[in-house]
Amino acid sequence: MSKPGPGTRKKAPATLNEAAGRTRGFSLRSLVPDARFLIPALVSAALFAIAFPPFPFVIPAFFCLTPLAVAIARLVDSGGSPRAAAGMGFWFGLLGYACNLYWIAIALSLYTKLAILGYVASLIWLAPFVALFAAALFTLRRSTRWPMAILLPAAWVSLELTLNYLSDLSFPWLPLGLSMARIPLLAQIAEVSGVRGVSFWIAATNGLLADAWLMRAERRSVLIRGAAIAGMVAFVALYGMWRMSAITLRDIAPIAVVQPNIPQEEKWQEDNRDRIVGILSQQTRALMTESDAQLIVWPEVALPGFLSEHPEWRDTLNALSAIDRTPILFGVLDIIYRTREDYSYFNAAMLADSSGSVDGQPAYHKEFLVPIVERVPFVNPEWFKSLKYFGGYGRGVDQPPYSLPFGKFGVLICYESIYPQLSREYRKAGADLLVNITNDAWFGKSIAPYQHESHLVLRAIENRVGIVRSANTGISEYVDPLGRVHGATPLFTREARTWVAQTTDAQTPYVLAGDWLGTASVLGTLIGLVLARRRGLPKTE
Numbered sequence: 042m043s044k045p046g047p048g049t050r051k052k053a054p055a056t057l058n059e060a061a062g063r064t065r066g067f068s069l070r071s072l073v074p075d076a077r078f079l080i081p082a083l084v085s086a087a088l089f090a091i092a093f094p095p096f097p098f099v100i101p102a103f104f105c106l107t108p109l110a111v112a113i114a115r116l117v118d119s120g121g122s123p124r125a126a127a128g129m130g131f132w133f134g135l136l137g138y139a140c141n142l143y144w145i146a147i148a149l150s151l152y153t154k155l156a157i158l159g160y161v162a163s164l165i166w167l168a169p170f171v172a173l174f175a176a177a178l179f180t181l182r183r184s185t186r187w188p189m190a191i192l193l194p195a196a197w198v199s200l201e202l203t204l205n206y207l208s209d210l211s212f213p214w215l216p217l218g219l220s221m222a223r224i225p226l227l228a229q230i231a232e233v234s235g236v237r238g239v240s241f242w243i244a245a246t247n248g249l250l251a252d253a254w255l256m257r258a259e260r261r262s263v264l265i266r267g268a269a270i271a272g273m274v275a276f277v278a279l280y281g282m283w284r285m286s287a288i289t290l291r292d293i294a295p296i297a298v299v300q301p302n303i304p305q306e307e308k309w310q311e312d313n314r315d316r317i318v319g320i321l322s323q324q325t326r327a328l329m330t331e332s333d334a335q336l337i338v339w340p341e342v343a344l345p346g347f348l349s350e351h352p353e354w355r356d357t358l359n360a361l362s363a364i365d366r367t368p369i370l371f372g373v374l375d376i377i378y379r380t381r382e383d384y385s386y387f388n389a390a391m392l393a394d395s396s397g398s399v400d401g402q403p404a405y406h407k408e409f410l411v412p413i414v415e416r417v418p419f420v421n422p423e424w425f426k427s428l429k430y431f432g433g434y435g436r437g438v439d440q441p442p443y444s445l446p447f448g449k450f451g452v453l454i455c456y457e458s459i460y461p462q463l464s465r466e467y468r469k470a471g472a473d474l475l476v477n478i479t480n481d482a483w484f485g486k487s488i489a490p491y492q493h494e495s496h497l498v499l500r501a502i503e504n505r506v507g508i509v510r511s512a513n514t515g516i517s518e519y520v521d522p523l524g525r526v527h528g529a530t531p532l533f534t535r536e537a538r539t540w541v542a543q544t545t546d547a548q549t550p551y552v553l554a555g556d557w558l559g560t561a562s563v564l565g566t567l568i569g570l571v572l573a574r575r576r577g578l579p580k581t582e
Contacts, residue, residue, distance in 0.1 A: 075125075078116060081108035082129040083136060090140035092220045095491035102220035103246045106197065109133050110189045110251035113175060117183045123176040130175025134168040141215055144487035149414070159413060166210065174200040177566060184573035189255075190266070193248035194241045199566040201240055202559035205460065209418035211409075213459055214492065217243045222495035225524030229281035231502040232549040234558035235461050239499070241558055242277060246270055285523050288505065290543040293473055294447035296519075297334035298511035299324045300536040301343065305482035308345050308513075317345060318357055321371075324537045329364045332539040335447050338511040339371035341388070341455050341480040347374045348391065348399065355399070362397030368445060369393045372454065372478045375404045377435070385435035388415060390452045390478060392443050402444075406437030407454040408463065441470055448473035448544070455479045459496045461503060461556065468504040468552050473544040475506055480513040490516055490532060498524040505547040509540065522547075 088105035091098055113126050145163050149156035178196045181187070197217065205213040218239030221228040230238050253266040301320045307313050321344075325337055344354050358369060375389035387406040391399045410416040415434040442449040451467030451474075458464075458477050467475060477497060481490045494516045497508045502524040510518050518529040519540035530536045 078112045078121075078125065078129050079132060081112035082133040085109040086133045086136035086140070089133070089137035092217070093141065093215055093492055094219070094222055094495040095488055097223060099220060099224060102217055102243050104250065105137075105217075106193060106244060106247035107250045107254070109175065110178070110193050110248060111254050113179050114182060114189060114251065114255055117179060121179075123179050126179035127172040127176040130178075131168050131172035133175070134171025135164055137171075138167050138215075139164055141488070141492070144484050144489035147485045147487055148483045148489070163212075167204075167212065170200060170203060177570060180573050181566070181569045184576060185569065188248065189251040190245055190248035190269070193251065194244035195562045195565050195569075197244040198237050198241050198559055198562040201237060202556065202563055205462075205559075209410075209416065210412055211460075212412070214456075216240050218499060219492070219495055222498040222524075225498055225502065226281040226285065227277055228498060228502055228524055229284045230277055231499050231524075232284070232505060232547075232551055235465075235503050235551045235556050236499045237556055237559040237562070241562070242273060246273065288523065288545055288547060290522060290545060293507070293542045293544050294335040295333050295539050296474070296476075296509045296542045297328045297332055297337045297537065297539040298509060298517045299328070299337065299339050299343075300512060300515055300517045300530055300534070300538075301340070302514050302533055302535040303482065304514075305480075308342070308480070308482065314345060314351075317343075318354065320535070322357055322361060324535070325361055325369065326364065328537050328539065329361070329367055334367055334539050336445060336450075336476075337367055337369045338476055338478060338509060339369065340511045340513040340517075341372040341390075341478045342374065343371045343478075343513070344373040347376050347386070349376060355397075358393040358399065359397035362393060362395060366395040368395055370443075370452070370476060370478070372480070373404075375406065386433070387435045387437065388454055390454060403440075405440055405443075405452045405454070406435065407457065408437045408440070409457045409460050410434055410436060411456060442467050442472040450474040450476050453477040453500075456493065458493070458500060461500065461551075464500045464504055465552055465555065468506060473506060474542050475500065475504070475508040477508060477510040478512075479510070481516070482514040486532065490514075494518065494529070498526065503549065503551045505545040505549055505552075507542040507544055509542055 085105055085108045088101040092102040092105050109129060112129055116126055142163060143160070146156045146160035149159040174196055178192055181192045181196065182189070185192070201213065201216045205211055216236050218228065218231065218236040220243065221239055228239055230242065249266045249270050253263045256262040299321060301317065301324065303317055308317070321339055328334060328337055344351070348354055361369065370390060370392050372390055374386060375391070376384055376386045378384040389407065390405040392402050393399050394401045412418050416436070442451040449472045451464070451472040453463065453475060464475055479493070481493060484490050494510065497510060497520045501508050501520045501522055505522045507522055508520040510516070515530045515532040515534065517536060517538060519527040519542065521527065521543055522545045527540060528538050530538065
């Protein structure tokens with residue numbers, strides 16, 4: 042008698058049924074799977090924890106979902122339930138994100154003594170979405186008996202897209218495709234379908250490995266899947282080599298950045314404002330003397346306050362512009378009054394033109410706000426006006442790129458760089474360059490600055506534009522349209538750099554069609570779940 046294959050379902054013992062959660066109603070116990078299923082979830086979480094920058098390993102990304110996928114397939118074959126699969130997904134998500142996002146507790150500690158609670162709340166928010174992913178994967182596997190090589194990438198990319206569009210609580214921080222940021226050769230396919238295409242390929246590889254393991258007694262099947270993995274890697278690498286040699290880069294202009302290195306605990310102290318402006322002015326004067334930059338970029342909230350309350354800051358900008366008429370893009374806070382008592386304030390960027398005036402073009406107001414810190418989700422920001430700089434920021438809407446003689450450029454403030462759709466909208470509006478200003482000081486000496494910076498590699502490839510980054514304490518850098526990083530600065534150093542920014546004339550499929558692969562994955566997953574529901578769940582004896 043032959044051994045049961047992946048598509049064969051056998052009667053499950055009562056103990057396994059109990060572990061799989063065959064009870065009426067919900068209980069915390071249902072989130073704790075049998076050890077045979079919990080351990081693979083923990084292994085997947087450990088691999089997920091080291092799959093992203095700054096870890097240089099890369100390989101774990103291609104394995105991190107495999108133990109979880111194998112366990113879910115076995116749960117299907119054993120007659121388990123979606124609830125047990127959700128339990129595995131919950132623990133994978135909880136521990137995987139816990140390792141990667143520990144810096145949230147560090148960042149929030151600068152604002153509230155409840156930082157640990159904020160960190161835990163973030164994990165409790167994210168883990169259930171991973172649980173739903175696992176339950177959906179289980180249901181699709183049970184209904185279709187299709188290979189994990191097909192089901193896993195569709196379900197995973199659906200999860201990524203969902204986390205990208207959760208309104209005030211969206212948080213697309215760790216797409217699988219981000220793991221390729223250190224090897225841009227393997228990320229060039231992002232121009233076709235965005236970061237989701239890279240994630241889809243990596244998840245498909247995980248699925249093929251899971252199928253190979255489940256069918257390891259059948260040598261021919263294992264060899265076929267191994268050949269498919271090698272073929273995909275070869276295709277992605279050859280595509281990357283071709284595109285990196287075929288795309289013509291066009292110089293735009295020298296762009297300079299200032300990294301003043303102001304500690305977070307000093308940034309908002311009123312007594313330090315003159316010193317901060319002095320540091321920025323000194324670095325800028327040196328740049329104007331040493332380089333031929335056509336734009337100088339200061340970081341997020343480089344001027345720590347409202348420009349309207351500090352006329353002396355305008356005087357400083359005028360004095361700097363008189364040196365060689367170089368425009369300065371700088372971060373600051375902005376406020377708009379509707380009446381004396383009715384106003385909104387914004388995390389903003391302003392452009393001081395060649396005369397030092399900031400009145401020629403409107404301020405850019407940050408659109409994607411950090412949950413809790415900048416805007417408390419789903420509540421009226423007016424409630425938080427008494428808490429200065431916390432929870433009540435206004436949100437910018439439909440803002441065009443800036444225009445200068447060398448071309449158009451779009452502004453990304455802080456973690457707006459992790460949202461592919463904003464960079465795409467700039468490119469569609471004619472931007473030749475993207476400028477990311479940020480203050481990563483509040484991340485401390487954690488892995489967060491490296492994770493944050495890595496997203497720009499994908500944005501550059503997706504849109505085939507150069508990206509200049511100015512960070513208060515680092516990492517400042519230039520990313521060219523091929524995703525190659527130039528001149529990345531160390532953390533917590535005072536730096537000033539100039540690069541000749543480049544662009545291309547390419548209109549990528551991603552810019553033209555958007556996140557089509559992510560949308561197709563969501564639609565395919567939903568259709569599969571609806572059909573599974575209509576067919577009814579298989580009965581077990």
